[in-house]
Amino acid sequence: MSAGAISPQGAASGRVLLEVRSVAKSFGATHVLKNISLQIASGEFLTLLGESGSGKTTLLRLIAGFEQPTSGEIWMSNERLDTLPPYKRRVNTVFQNYALFPHLNVRENVAYGLRVKSTPKAEIAGRVEEALRMVKMISFADARPATLSGGQQQRIALARALINRPQLLLLDEPLSALDANLRKQMQSELKALQREIGIAFLFVTHDQDEAMALSDRIALLRNGALEQVASPREIYSCPATAYTAEFIGQTNLLRGEVKDGVVRWGALQWRTSHVNGAALFSLRPEAIRLADASLHLPEAVRFRGIIRQQIYGGASELLEIDCGSEQTLRARIPVSGPLTGEHEFVFSCAEAVPVTESPAAHGSRATHRERR
Amino acid sequence: MYSRAYKAAISAPPLLWICLFLLLPYALMFAHSFWLVRDGSLIHHWNLQNYRALFTNPLYFEVFLRTARIAASVTLCSLLLGYPLAYYLSFHAGPRKELLYQLVIVPLWVSYLVRGYAWKTILGSDGVLNGFLQYLHVTREPVSFFLYSPFAVVLMLTHIYTPFVFLPIYAALEHIPRPLVEASQDLGADRRATFLRVILPLSIPGLLAGATFAFVLSLGDFLAPLLVGGPSATMIANIVQSLFGAAYDWPLGAAISVCILLITVSLLFATERLEKRWSFK
Numbered sequence: 001m002s003a004g005a006i007s008p009q010g011a012a013s014g015r016v017l018l019e020v021r022s023v024a025k026s027f028g029a030t031h032v033l034k035n036i037s038l039q040i041a042s043g044e045f046l047t048l049l050g051e052s053g054s055g056k057t058t059l060l061r062l063i064a065g066f067e068q069p070t071s072g073e074i075w076m077s078n079e080r081l082d083t084l085p086p087y088k089r090r091v092n093t094v095f096q097n098y099a100l101f102p103h104l105n106v107r108e109n110v111a112y113g114l115r116v117k118s119t120p121k122a123e124i125a126g127r128v129e130e131a132l133r134m135v136k137m138i139s140f141a142d143a144r145p146a147t148l149s150g151g152q153q154q155r156i157a158l159a160r161a162l163i164n165r166p167q168l169l170l171l172d173e174p175l176s177a178l179d180a181n182l183r184k185q186m187q188s189e190l191k192a193l194q195r196e197i198g199i200a201f202l203f204v205t206h207d208q209d210e211a212m213a214l215s216d217r218i219a220l221l222r223n224g225a226l227e228q229v230a231s232p233r234e235i236y237s238c239p240a241t242a243y244t245a246e247f248i249g250q251t252n253l254l255r256g257e258v259k260d261g262v263v264r265w266g267a268l269q270w271r272t273s274h275v276n277g278a279a280l281f282s283l284r285p286e287a288i289r290l291a292d293a294s295l296h297l298p299e300a301v302r303f304r305g306i307i308r309q310q311i312y313g314g315a316s317e318l319l320e321i322d323c324g325s326e327q328t329l330r331a332r333i334p335v336s337g338p339l340t341g342e343h344e345f346v347f348s349c350a351e352a353v354p355v356t357e358s359p360a361a362h363g364s365r366a367t368h369r370e371r372r
Numbered sequence: 373m374y375s376r377a378y379k380a381a382i383s384a385p386p387l388l389w390i391c392l393f394l395l396l397p398y399a400l401m402f403a404h405s406f407w408l409v410r411d412g413s414l415i416h417h418w419n420l421q422n423y424r425a426l427f428t429n430p431l432y433f434e435v436f437l438r439t440a441r442i443a444a445s446v447t448l449c450s451l452l453l454g455y456p457l458a459y460y461l462s463f464h465a466g467p468r469k470e471l472l473y474q475l476v477i478v479p480l481w482v483s484y485l486v487r488g489y490a491w492k493t494i495l496g497s498d499g500v501l502n503g504f505l506q507y508l509h510v511t512r513e514p515v516s517f518f519l520y521s522p523f524a525v526v527l528m529l530t531h532i533y534t535p536f537v538f539l540p541i542y543a544a545l546e547h548i549p550r551p552l553v554e555a556s557q558d559l560g561a562d563r564r565a566t567f568l569r570v571i572l573p574l575s576i577p578g579l580l581a582g583a584t585f586a587f588v589l590s591l592g593d594f595l596a597p598l599l600v601g602g603p604s605a606t607m608i609a610n611i612v613q614s615l616f617g618a619a620y621d622w623p624l625g626a627a628i629s630v631c632i633l634l635i636t637v638s639l640l641f642a643t644e645r646l647e648k649r650w651s652f653k
Contacts, residue, residue: 066554093558097619099551102652103573113559115571146652164559 023072050221266325520602544578
C-alpha cells in the first residue's frame with residue numbers, strides 16, 4: 001500500500017501541483033462529472049481510467065480550459081485555473097488525433113507555442129532542435145505532418161507540447177490510434193521521457209493495461225464519479241469496489257455470508273475481519289492454485305472442484321472450476337498440460353478481498369464484459 | 373469490365389453535347405473574331421483588324437478597366453461581407469447555424485431580374501432610400517447618384533454574389549478540424565492569433581474560390597449596368613451586347629469575347645494552382 005497518509009484522492013507523494021475541488025460538469029440535463037476532487041503531485045504520472053462516457057476526457061478538457069465546470073474549482077500552484085482562458089494556462093495537451101497544423105511543417109508546428117509568445121528567433125531555433133532531438137525526430141524537421149506515420153505524428157505532438165515547458169502535460173488517449181506493437185513501444189518511451197523531464201503527466205485512457213504499465217497512480221472514473229484512486233499495485237490487489245475489481249484485471253466476485261469472522265460461500269469458508277451479514281469478495285483467478293504438497297500458503301483455504309473448461313493462454317492457462325456452487329470459479333495457473341476431472345485447489349484467505357457493492361452496476365458492467 | 377461498344381454508346385451523348393454546344397460555338401466565335409463586316413455584310417476574310425482596333429481605340433481599354441475595377445470592388449465587398457458571415461456561422465452561431473445558413477441561401481432562389489428591379493426601386497429618385505433620407509431630413513432633395521452609377525452596380529452585384537462568396541468559405545471553415553483551434557489556444561494563442569495563424573490560412577482555398585466566383589461573374593455581367601448602371605457604368609459585356617445587336621459588328625464583338633475568355637480562363641488556372649498550394653489533405 002502507498003505511504004500517502006492524506007485523503008484517498010490526495011497526491012501520493014510530493015508537492016501538490018494541481019487540485020480539482022468538487023468539480024461537476026453538466027451538458028444540459030446530462031451530468032457528465034459529479035463532484036470530482038483530485039490532486040496531482042508535481043512530477044507524478046496520473047492516469048484517468050474509465051470506459052467511454054465515464055467523463056475522463058471531459059475532466060481533461062476542464063483542466064485544459066476547453067470547457068467550463070458547472071460548479072467547483074480547479075487550482076494549480078496556488079493559482080485559480082478554471083477562470084483562465086486556455087491560452088493563459090501553464091498546461092499543454094497532446095490531442096487524441098495529434099491535431100498537428102497541416103499547413104505548417106514539423107519545425108513550425110513545434111515552434112508554434114514559442115512563436116505566439118514572441119520568443120526571440122534564436123531561442124526558438126535552439127529549443128525546437130532540442131525538442132525534436134528529445135523525441136528523435138530531428139531528421140523530419142522540414143516534413144509536412146501529412147507525410148508522417150501515426151507514431152511520428154505522435155512524437156511531434158509531444159514535442160510541440162513539451163517545448164512550452166508546462167508544469168502539467170495532459171494526454172488524451174494519445175496512443176489509441178496506434179497499432180498494438182507501436183503502442184507498447186510508445187508506452188515505454190513515454191514513461192522514460194516522463195521520468196527524464198520530471199513533468200507531471202495526466203493521461204487519459206480506457207485501456208487498463210496501459211494505465212497499469214505507465215501510472216504512478218490510477219484514478220478510475222465511472223459514470224462521472226471517482227470509483228477509486230490508488231497506485232496500480234494497490235488498485236489491483238485491494239480493489240475498493242466490485243466495479244474496480246472487475247474493471248482492472250479479471251476476478252471472481254463471491255457473494256458470501258459473514259458470521260463471527262467467518263465467510264461462507266457455498267461449501268467454502270474462510271476467515272475475515274468483515275462485519276456480520278452479506279458481503280462481496282473479490283478473488284483474483286491467479287490467487288487460486290492447484291494444491292501441491294510443496295505449496296505452503298498462510299491460512300490456506302482448500303477445496304475440491306471439477307475442471308469444466310481449460311483455456312490455453314500462452315503464458316498461463318485459465319480454468320473454469322465447478323465446486324458445487326452455482327457460480328464457476330476461474331483460476332489462472334502456470335501452463336501445466338491438459339487437465340480434466342476433479343482436483344484440489346487452494347487460496348490464501350487474505351487474497352479474498354472484501355469489496356463494496358457498486359451502485360447502478362448493471363449497465364456499465366455489462367458493456368465492460370463485452371470487451372473481454 | 374465494360375465492352376468497347378458499351379463505353380462508346382455511353383460516352384457519345386455527352387461528347388456530342390460538348391462538341392455541338394461548347395466547342396463549335398467557341399470555334400465560330402474564334403473564327404468570327406478574324407473576319408470583317410463591310411457595308412453591313414460579313415466578309416470571310418482573315419485579318420487582325422478587330423484586335424488592332426481593340427488595342428488602339430482607348431474607349432475599349434477604358435471600359436475594360438472600369439469593368440475590372442467594378443469586378444474587383446464587388447469581389448472585395450463580397451469578401452468583406454461573406455467571410456465574417458461564414459466565420460460567425462461556422463464558429464459562433466451554435467444552434468442557430470442551420471436557420472442562418474438557409475437564410476443566406478434563400479436569395480439564390482429569387483430571380484436575378486427581380487433583385488435588380490428591387491434595387492432600382494430602392495435607389496431611384498423617388499425610391500425607398502431617398503424617401504427615407506428625406507423623411508429623416510438628412511437630405512432635402514432626392515439624391516440622384518444612388519441610381520445609374522458604378523456605385524449602384526457594385527451594390528447590386530455585391531448583393532447578388534455575396535452568397536456565392538459565402539458558400540465556399542463556409543465549406544472551408546466547416547472542414548477545419550476543431551481540435552486544431554483548441555491546439556492553437558492550448559499552445560498560448562488567443563483568438564486573434566488563432567484566427568491569423570490557423571483559421572485564415574486553412575480557409576484560403578475557400579476564400580480563393582469565392583473571390584473567383586465574384587470576380588469572374590461580375591466581369592461578364594451586363595444586366596446590372598443595364599438596370600441600375602446607366603451610361604457612366606457601361607461594362608465590357610454591354611459593349612459586346614451592342615456589337616452583336618444594334619451595331620451589327622459580330623467580328624469586333626467576337627474579338628472582345630475572345631479576350632474576356634482568355635482573361636477568365638487564365639484567372640481560373642491561376643486560382644486553381646493557388647488553391648492547390650493552400651490545400652492540405
